[in-house]
Amino acid sequence: MTKEIYENPDLKKERQNCPFNKEEITNFLDGGKEKTTERRQLETYILSDEQLKDAVPMEYLSHADKYAEELRKSCLLMHKLADSPAGQVQTLRALMGAGLGSAILKEGNPIALHYVMFIPALMGQGTVEQQAKWLEKAYNLNIIGTYAQTELGHGTFLRGLETKATYDPVTKEFVLESPSLTAYKWWPGSLGKTANYAVVMAQLYTKGKCEGIHPFMVQLRDEETHEPLPGILVGEIGPKLGMNTNDNGYLGFDKVRIPREQLLMKHSQVLEDGTYVKPTNSKLSYGTMVFVRVVVCQDVTVNLRKAVTIATRYSCVRRQSELKPGDREPQVMDYQAQQHKLLPPLAATFGFQLAADHLWNLYNTANNSMEQGDMELLPDLHGLSCALKALCSSEAANFVETCRQSCGGHGYMSCSNFPRIYGQVTAAITYEGENTVLWLQVARYLVKTRKEKSGGLSVKYLIDEEKGPRTVDTTPEGIVKLYRRVAVGLVDIAIAELENNSRKGYAPHDAWNHAAVHLIKAAQAHARLFVVESFVDSLKGSRLSAPVRAILSQLCELFIIYWILDRSGDFFLCANLKKEDLLQLNSKYVQLLAAIRPQAVNIVDSFDLRDEILGSPLGCWDGNVYQRLFDEAAKSPLNQKNVHESFHKYLKPLLKSNL
């Protein structure tokens, strides 16, 4: 006799008569049937390990205990990966991509930076000899490293970094120094208590001259005792909104001497006598940045998918208020207001992923010509990656919060997993290029292209402006044209503002700064155009069955209309939108909400996110929401006894004191 598996009757009903093959969407998102199989195997391998589960939910632990517990699981995971069939690094990459990592290391992996930044920095910046010296130790986890760039007083602006590495030709050493409090490294993950090595970015001084920021390999802690080496001032920076066991740290140098050979010299060198040898090609690091930003987009999209899955399933289980007087309370998902909250983010998860895939394909295609030394495509790809990272992170963060709020009070509970998902997604607004800084970089590229009539593929529309009648056409292709007109129009408004500021007598940098509000809007419109265009084109180009194509096309249309309605002013201003057009789009929008509503659960099911990865009683596949919420509460240490000791200490004396 097999045990019957519970399934909430409302969810069961939602799943009946699904008109499309969910597995086809799963494969589409995974990038193919085999990828789905591999992912599932890996998930089973990792998630079936009892040792990797939390005895008590993280949020009940003290800060220090959280760190210790995540370090335990992280070390165990490393052992497990070494033994895994697929091999360590590849498995680790897969782990990140699938959101599986955060299912195990919920509060952040204290060893993550070792793989994400330390090893890549060594590979990208170290000579062959340097790699030979450290890379194997790093792969074997005999040393654990991090990457230390940001300082207490300095973030995005590299030239502002204060940490100094001064070459001493007498001893053939660099002397590392933090000349002030603001020069302390601050924020690097893994740095606080975990790493014993770091690639440190510092201003290189030799022969009395500053040659700018360079990477240095620095040992931080004794390999045996883990005690900080002399002159190394290291510690953790304290709790954060999220990712509390990433072990972010600070690091100061009090005249720490390292051998000359610890400058990572793949690109520039300092010779024994102190002569500085310049790098031959400064554009090389762009490639890594494009890669990292694509990963950020994928990461926030996976997180958004989790949030949407949780909120959608919960909204079909939860019944609330009344629609028809006297009827049973309806599923919350049946309210148009709820569909308006959840279906746009649901659609966005496809739009963001397809845009990130598109960028990644462009990058890989370009890589071929780059390997032959042709770097011309890079600035365009770089601009696109900045735009997409800024857009996906900020929109995903807002959408995650909308999903949380759509679950009412229960979304506010830690166990819903929304607070943690938000903590991770919103961090992406700041890291790997703060969004406002990125927007302004993108804007600079757009303005330059528009004025000089020359630029890369992604900004071609600013040069070859479309001619023809400027009527409004509400087919998807017609809507893409509207976005294009808005993107052009907002660049032109920004340029007009720049010229206006110049006429007022502002110096160029002041004219630029005083046009920032307009420049940012223009950059955002450019990014939106890329997402909308990628979404529409990807569906056209893909081999999908008719039923899957039908639902994805509806989601696409919903999404691209949603963004117009959300910022219709731009379309009035730049795309000749008329009141009648807007009202027509409005009614198309609400029709699409109603059309997609019945498939909402089936679509999120097709994300194939295991309960352990969702990590939320609200979002589990079986919809057994209330029992699971209760079971979660039962884990509270405060519920282990009826009366907490603090009653006797504090409350009883108060009750008896007759105030």
Next chain:
Amino acid sequence: MTKEIYENPDLKKERQNCPFNKEEITNFLDGGKEKTTERRQLETYILSDEQLKDAVPMEYLSHADKYAEELRKSCLLMHKLADSPAGQVQTLRALMGAGLGSAILKEGNPIALHYVMFIPALMGQGTVEQQAKWLEKAYNLNIIGTYAQTELGHGTFLRGLETKATYDPVTKEFVLESPSLTAYKWWPGSLGKTANYAVVMAQLYTKGKCEGIHPFMVQLRDEETHEPLPGILVGEIGPKLGMNTNDNGYLGFDKVRIPREQLLMKHSQVLEDGTYVKPTNSKLSYGTMVFVRVVVCQDVTVNLRKAVTIATRYSCVRRQSELKPGDREPQVMDYQAQQHKLLPPLAATFGFQLAADHLWNLYNTANNSMEQGDMELLPDLHGLSCALKALCSSEAANFVETCRQSCGGHGYMSCSNFPRIYGQVTAAITYEGENTVLWLQVARYLVKTRKEKSGGLSVKYLIDEEKGPRTVDTTPEGIVKLYRRVAVGLVDIAIAELENNSRKGYAPHDAWNHAAVHLIKAAQAHARLFVVESFVDSLKGSRLSAPVRAILSQLCELFIIYWILDRSGDFFLCANLKKEDLLQLNSKYVQLLAAIRPQAVNIVDSFDLRDEILGSPLGCWDGNVYQRLFDEAAKSPLNQKNVHESFHKYLKPLLKSNL
């Protein structure tokens, strides 16, 4: 010799030559000179007590230890208030209003609901005899109560609540029962471990008939041992996004018998034989709801003020990137992009407070006629309070996040206090009426008014629509007219949608549901109109010196233009806005950013928020940001030793294992 007080030189410069009297703004916000004096005395009385300070910051503690520590301080605070010159309840109200409470009880006051809900419920719902029995004990804190309404499966919709109280005429008792898991009370603050009494809302059954939701006084725990009484199933619900020591709990009843006299019978009664006596006036509870929602608006505004103060001061201390090539890194506040982030929320703090004050004044004026039995004004005030609560909470939450993100990585740290402020503000989106539910209630009132040409003072504009030329006038008064046109226009669009749905053959409730997106937009426009109008009118009507009036008028203008730019589509659609108008408003907006920028620090100084209340190294008056961040990190238990014990347990074996 007096010790010299450090002041960051950039902040010092910001404070030079302030053109207005900061104290005048402080008094204006406090509601008069004496109020400022009282507030400062209370702050000194409370904040100077060493016992009320945290030994270790809350965020390092485990969940249970946080609760115990906040309970300790809460009990101490109660003793202190009893001894305070101003007297307990009044002092407590003042404490809440000033944000002082959350400076002491950062994670939430486990005794708060006793004052905020339990005592008011007793006063509002209990007969004179019932008050005599319990009120003194409650005031003296011999008992600690809470208010239990929400259930695990039921929130906003009162009729959906499941908890049953069935009258047994034989024993003259009510029998309380939770007929299912979803019937468990879930969420009430103070309920988990602290309260020993509760006002419980339950469906009253007598003579076989359900008479709807009624309040019952229920003892939960033994007054001596604090053990739950027989049949009472009580515990805490677990950690949340914020307010983790509010002690939110669950509560189930397994046939708990209470005497008939524990039905709170001020409004309706059950006689000994089980006869139910209806309440005479069902509108009475509206008044409390108006009051509570005004308090919510004030609370989120105070929190927003904290966030803006922290971000503004930090942005004037922080130097980043470059504007003019070769120059020193500029203050972040000098970037237009940063001004665009911070000055609208700065202005909003005034707009929200003035609107809440305005509503409060309307309510108090109306109270006179209500005391004479005239309840006609209540529905209008109720609608306005719903609208204002929904608007202030959602906008303030977004603004707080903008402030946090404007501080880059450092805003992500717990010690910045942004995460906690956000946790409190965003909760207000859900409690005291979930915002979407409130918007739809407001919309119902607007649609009714517009269609029936009859309604209260706040919706008069929907009846007596303004005539005259529909040109765009960008004076503040002209802008208010634009908001009015948008409010009218969006109601009309919603009504058209309703009628369209009816024509399609939808039943009324379906027609309503399928117009929800439009209805919500209309309600939001109504709320915005009220804030904008209150802001403009309050400044006109107030006795302010010319310099203070000048800066507040600039803030007002900035704010009302900001909202137009943010949702210009509505103004194109409904207010006849032309492209030229928008471009003109755009340039006025950026001029105002530049004009207000030099006074930003002086304005936040005038909020007069003590460092202890801000609770953030980023926002302290002296601007000693980096030293304070360092000092905060030094408090981390992980920094008390160079090597954490987890190294030996987990990391060292990994390093030595040669994976």
